[in-house]
Amino acid sequence: MSDDAIERLVEESAALERAGQVGAAMQRARQALELAQAGADGEEIARLLAILGDFHYRLGHYDEVKALGEQALAQAGKESHARVSAFILLGNRSMEVGTLAESEAYYQAAADLSRQTGYEQALVSALHDLGACVYALRGQFNLAIATEEEAYRLACKLNSPFRSTILISMCFDSLLTGQYHRAEELLQELQPLVSGNYRLQAHHTWLKAYLVQLAGDLPAALALYTQTRQATETTGDLGLSVFVRLGLSACYQLAGDAPAAYDWANDAVAWASRVGTRRLLGRALTERALSARLKGDLAAAENDLRLAIQDLSCRQQAYDLA
Secondary structure, eight states: OHHHHHHHHHHHHHHHHHTTOHHHHHHHHHHHHHHHHHHTOHHHHHHHHHHHHHHHHHHTOHHHHHHHHHHHHHHSOTTOHHHHHHHHHHHHHHHHHSOHHHHHHHHHHHHHHHHHHTOHHHHHHHHHHHIIIIIHHHTOHHHHHHHHHHHHHHHHHHTOTTHHHHHHHHHHHHHHTTOHHHHHHHHHHHGGGSTTOHHHHHHHHHHHHHHHHHTTOHHHHHHHHHHHHHHHHHHOOHHHHHHHHHHHHHHHHHTTOHHHHHHHHHHHHHHHHHHTOHHHHHHHHHHHHHHHHHHTOHHHHHHHHHHHHHHHHHHTOHHHHO
């Protein structure tokens, strides 16, 4: 009976998360964890710790992520599915606050154990993370795209809901590498997959904003970025909250409105600094430097660029460093 109750709570949590009700979704996940702990089922406890940790990750609670991931590893069997999930969770945290070498080691461990145990659903996630969270940040876009394409092929074979997440990062890579027609095709493919998922719909809107910004339609881009920002206020998605502020800053720079551009970039720096996401801090500092230069404050621009270079170098985040 408790197993059925746990699974029901997990399903309710996922449904609430898709609807954008993050607080209620986390509450259901905690209730499921408490039931598992009462039953002293180590493997189930580990699985639910990883699920709860994923919520904290998206909210930028990296200390909680570390604690939950390490607890999950302690509870999980040596060749268990829950151990794979814990590796991925800790890899995500390292990608934000550590180095890419650390996160790559966790993702590789997750991929290896997934293959060893036949856990293909988690292999999809591990491959995606290697592509999006290691290779792309290093500027190794050929590796990133090839890895993401393999993850997507496997996700389609499994009819995995993770397909949408992979398409989001593939679209972003296409935008960064100037493949705008390909990005449009991926956005069209993504649209039906995010229907009914509030958080992923916000990512789709953000990518559309970026695309129209690159096409030079600043009013449309600003409207779409504003729509995305409003969605992030509901979901609390830290990464998207920073990205949308960077997009708004870039739009105002293109419009020649230096004060507005600086304000949004400064807000992005504040968000990234508050939770300590080094992945996004270097990007935000660079955008603030560009805005400061537009205002004519060259000393502030130089200071921000030097800070960005220092941190991005330590992380081996070569794309943003370049």
